[in-house]
Amino acid sequence: MDNYTIECMVKGAKKVEGFASELMSQLESKVSFVIPIFNGISIATSVVITWGIMLFLVVLSKVLVRNLKMVPSGSQVYMEAAVGWLNNFFEDILGEEGKKYFPYLGTVAIYIGCANLIGVLGLTPPTKDLNVTAGLSIMSIFLIEYSGFKAKGFKGWVKSFAEPMIILAPINFLELFIRPLSLCMRLFGNVLGGFVVMELIKLVAPAIIPIPFSLYFDIFDGLIQTYVFVFLTSLFMKEKMEF
């Protein structure tokens, strides 16, 4: 091998090594700033971006509901279609008795959707932080158990662990922990996986080629995962409420 080849190989190895360490640093959840009270409270980047999304959604919902009319026109048509679609989607699964849970589920759907799509703007998606998805899935499992509790009372709720027969009670009990774990890991793993693959593609081909992949990983996959998250949550709720 001549000197040039060796030089190229060394360069390539260095590039890959640099990429590996950069990827690892990307995987950690970063701290944006520190509030200087009580020994300093550190605020993670995902929290700051979540605040941004919250602000955006609050402003959007304030602006969009100005002068509503009986006969919709303009942006009201689109908004009504979107809200109607969400409500129909949940009503198909939960039925009439689950109506009081629609606002929460819809909010989670809109939030996760925005959080997954924000990668398009070049910001870090909050769902790439394991803590965010863990929080969302813990809220989900609490809602699932609460809905069963509310629909059947305490006795019925305890009895639901012995369904369909008493011997399965340990499995049903384990599901209390497996369900949030699986919801959390599914969302986190998908977003992280998409991110890692995108970084690898960008390393190989920095221009033009990442665009179609970005369409798939950032937009399509993000929306599918949003759908799956709320779909599974409402499906588990239905199961708890019925059986």
Next chain:
Amino acid sequence: MTTLVAIGAAAAVMTGIGAGIGIGIATSKATEAIAKQPSASGDINKALLLGCALAEATAIYGFVIAVLIILFLK
């Protein structure tokens, strides 16, 4: 040590095989079902998506485990 970590991560990602086969079977059955009964495509799509999400979860677990292996055993 690095080699072992890499082999471990690669073995964890092998879960993708199962997920791929599972999603493939589910999709093939769903297309058959839609071809037989196009009017029920909405319900079939929902069931397919649920099955795909659950099957895909195994692959995702494998990926997460691989990442954890690389992060913590480095």
